[in-house]
Amino acid sequence: MQRPRVSPDPIRADASTSERRASLVAAVRDAFALRATEANRLAIDALPDQLADLSPGRLYAIYARMGWPGCNALLWDTVREARSRHVTVVLASTRAAAAERMRERGFAPGVAALGWPRRLNVLAMPQASQAAEHAEPANERASSHAARPAFAHLFGALRALKRFGFRSHALYFVEHAERWFTWSDPDVLAREGRLLANWCEARKITLVLLLDSTLDAEAGADKDALAREDRFSMHANSADRREFHGACTGVAHLHRTHGELLWRVDFWRSGHALTTGEVHSLRFTEAGRLTVAPELAAAPAAQAAMSRLAGDEERVVATRAVVRDERWVPAEWTVADDYDAVHVACTGAVATTVLLDYTDGASLEALCATVHTLRRQCGRALKIVVVERGEVLRHQYELLLLSLGANLLLGRDLPFSRVQSLLRSLQGQVDTRPVATDYKAALAAALTDAVRGYLPVAAFCERAQAVLERGAQLSLPHVLAKLPLLPQVSHLEAMKSCKPRRAGDVFTADEANLYVFLFACRLPDADAALAHIFDVPVERWSDRLVYLAEASIAREVKALAEANRRAPIADYSDVFPAASTQVAVAVSASASASTPAQRASGKAGLKVGPRKHDIERAREAASQLQAVEAILAHIDGESVRANSDADPGTENEAAADANRGTDAQAAERAPTSMAMPRRRAERHMMPLVRGRGETT
Structure with a gap:
């Protein structure tokens, strides 16, 4: 027996279809409503939710430098991942510049950009008047702020946005939002902040203000990246803005400090939770997104390797x-x-x-x-x-x-x-x-004057102190070698074997020691440096070599200068004219005629040596000195032989006459330009070498 076929009731079928359609529409509406009520989130990977949530109907302030890759990544990645259907971005640029920025992100006329909110509005609000305002002097700017009515900028900006309609549960991002407020008056600024916060709560609109700190009067004049990065406490934390910040749900800073991108939160409210004083280091992923720097101990090696300080770190x-x-x-x-x-x-x-x-x-x-x-x-x-x-x-x-x-x-x-x-x-x-x-x-601290060779004790101490002070900012190392001379060693013999080849290496001597100052020399290299300076082994002159570095040099030089002031130490400048004064004069003359690059590099001082006529003059002075020493020795011998017969007064007069005669003869033999100063024999504790092992 077959069951009779029953024809469907058309009225009933239409009713069921309408019910299903209505239920589907209601489900879709509820889904969109649920999505609209969900909190948006800042696009910073691995950032805790209590620091990233953007609650509906709240006002947030983020200080960042407009145009930085970090600020752009935060803005556009947050907009792309927004849960709100209606998202509006207000760009502080002209219409052409805003269109160019959108084309860089895949937008084109007649082409739908996938992955972006369907109701995305991008508005251009140029800031030409703001740039002109900051170009004014500070006093004129303050007077213009005082003359401008309160709330003028804020009402004008909201009236301009009203033309495009306000939607409930919408998300707004505003670049250079600092031009909406009156920063010169803290009371008016606080009232503007409270009014804007109440407006956001009444319309259930989430508003994120991107405030550019570089347009502030203090930071605007700061063009140095290091000074800007090293200044951790920013002007935004001033007391004049505390009440304005109190009207916001969250205040944070995105800036570089000591080369590292940081997300620093003054405070951030998420539901019933309040977070303050959080600081997180940020990195860039390979896709250009911001992420919290992974902890080296907990993060996988691959994740740590993919994070970068900036998007151009591989360049x-x-x-x-x-x-x-x-x-x-x-x-x-x-x-x-x-x-x-x-x-x-x-x-x-x-x-x-x-x-x-x-x-x-x-x-x-x-x-x-x-x-x-x-x-x-x-x-x-x-x-x-x-x-x-x-x-x-x-x-x-x-x-x-x-x-x-x-x-x-x-x-x-x-x-x-x-x-x-x-x-x-x-x-x-x-x-x-x-x-x-x-x-x-x-650069001046790293370079040295073109002086080398012997210097008198006073000049040696002054130069060493000046070099130490000038090189302190570079922590430039120097070495002072102190050579106590053996009893049988003559000072002149030891100093004649000391022939510095580098500019800045100088030496001097006191009663018992030879001092060699090695410019820009590290302590481990001191032995090799002395081996290049002395043409014979140092052990021949001294059996105990002392190296001084850093603060010890200053103490030794100070003690040497004090000893020279108490009792002047012998000056051997007449024996070493070409090694000190003449070389310095020749080098300075050549350096004045050299190019600036040569003077900066010190090449002129290293390559230029004593001129030919300087060497001849030095040789002539040495021969004259030997003649004077021989005459003085002859006079001393004659005076000793006549000591028993002559009266002391007569002897002194005769010696004085002989000295005047020999001095006059030496002056006549010397050229006019090289007239030697009168030199008298000085008693000095220095052995005179007569032969091998024989001293007097």
């Missing part, structure tokens, strides 16, 4: 001289022709690796200027590497470049594969050393 810029002799260079490297081209290539760089070449001393000043400028303009995350491609850097030049901001110095014989390995070791590091304010002053 390398090198001068052509660095890679000139290499057969293969990575294709992703940027090769610049010279230092000026490196400046252009590093515009806007944050963590790029820069390779600069050192060829010879003539390029030292330009190299110092480049290193200092890059460090000051780009900040502490930039990696600056100096590679030797000619001469070897002297020790004081290494310290100079490190004090100006260089991260690493590489030798000229280092293989290119090792260079790449060392560059990889710099990834993730920031430069934390103090950087000199003026590179010219640091």
Whole structure:
């Protein structure tokens, strides 16, 4: 028996279809309503929810530098992942500039950009008037603020946004929102903040104000990246803004400090929880997103390797001289022709690796200027590497470049594969050393005057003290070698064997010791330096060699100067004219005629020696000195023989007449330009060597 077929009731079928459609629409509406009521979140990976939630109907203030990669990543990644259907971004730029920024993110006319909110509005609100305002002098700016009515900017901005409609549970981001408020009057600023917070709560609108601290009067004049990074406490924490911040649900700072990007929270409310004083280091992922720096002990090695200080940390810029002799260079490297081209290539760089070449001393000043400028303009995350491609850097030049901001110095014989390995070791590091304010002053401290050889005790002490004071900012090491002379050793014999070859190395002597000041010499290199200075082994003159460094030099020099003031120590300048005064004069004259690069590098002082006529004059002075010494010895012998017969007064008069006669004869024999000063025999505790092992 078959069951009869029953025809469906059309009225009933239409009713069931309508019910299903209505239930589907209600479910979709509820889903969208639930999504709209959910809190949005800042796009910083691994940031705790209590520091990242954006609750509906709340006002937030984030201080950041507009245009930085970190600020752009925070803004656009948060907008892309917003849970609200209606998202509005107010850009502080012209319409053409705003359209260009949107094209960079995949938007084009007639093409739907996937992954973005369907109701995304991007508005352009130029800030030409604001830029003109900050170009005014401070007194005129204050008077204009005082004359401007309260709430004028805020009401004008909200009226401009009203044209595009306000939606409940919408999310708003406003760039350069500081132009909406009256910062000159704390009371008016607090009232504006409370009014805006009440407006957001009444309309259930989440408003995030992006405040650019660089437009402030204090930070606007600060163009130095290092000064901006090193100033951790920002002007935004001033007492004038506390009431304004109290109207906000959260206040945070996104800025670089000592080369590292930080998310610093003054306070942040999430539900019933309040978090204050949190600081998190941020990194960039390979996709360009912000993430909290992983803890080295807990994070996987792969995750730690993918995090970067900035998006350009994998970029390398090198001068052509660095890679000139290499057969293969990575294709992703940027090769610049010279230092000026490196400046252009590093515009806007944050963590790029820069390779600069050192060829010879003539390029030292330009190299110092480049290193200092890059460090000051780009900040502490930039990696600056100096590679030797000619001469070897002297020790004081290494310290100079490190004090100006260089991260690493590489030798000229280092293989290119090792260079790449060392560059990889710099990834993730920031430069934390103090950087000199003026590179010219640091360069002057690393260079020395073109003086070498013998100096009198007073001049020796003055020069040593000046060199120590000038090199203190570089922590430049020096060595003072003290050689107590053996009893049978003549001072002149020991000093004549001391022949410094480097500018800045000087020596002197007192009654019992020979002092040698080694400029920019490390203590382990002192033995080798003395071996180059003395033409015979040092053990021949002294059996006990004492090296002084750092503070010990200052104490020894001070004691030597005090002893010279109490009892003047013998001066041997007439024996060593070409080694001290004449060389210094010749070098200074040549340096004045040399190029600025040569003067900065010290090449003129190193290459220029005593002139031919200076050597002849020195030889003539030495011969005259020998003649005077012989006459004095003859007079002393005659006076001793006549001592028993002559009256003491007559003897003294005769000796005086003889001395005047010999002095006159010596002056007549000497040229007018080289007239020797009158020299009298001085009693001195110095043995006179007559033969092997015989002294008197």
